[in-house]
Amino acid sequence: MSEINLKPCPHCGSFKTCIRTMSYFRFKVICKTCFAAGGARFTKEEAAKVWNRRVMA
Numbered sequence: 001m002s003e004i005n006l007k008p009c010p011h012c013g014s015f016k017t018c019i020r021t022m023s024y025f026r027f028k029v030i031c032k033t034c035f036a037a038g039g040a041r042f043t044k045e046e047a048a049k050v051w052n053r054r055v056m057a
């Protein structure tokens, strides 16, 4: 298992983010502080990528 680095929440700056399993092969990064969510993807890595890209924008 590779380590996945998640950037802090783009909305509230919280580091309390986690990757949540939505359903079969669907993952999503969510912020536990403000409940912002990234896009759902088929892998944790992709979900993290989407989340991290959002932070950069």
Ligand SMILES: [Zn+2]
Residues within 6 Å of the ligand: 009, 010, 011, 012, 013, 014, 031, 032, 033, 034, 035, 036
């Ligand atoms: Zn947040």
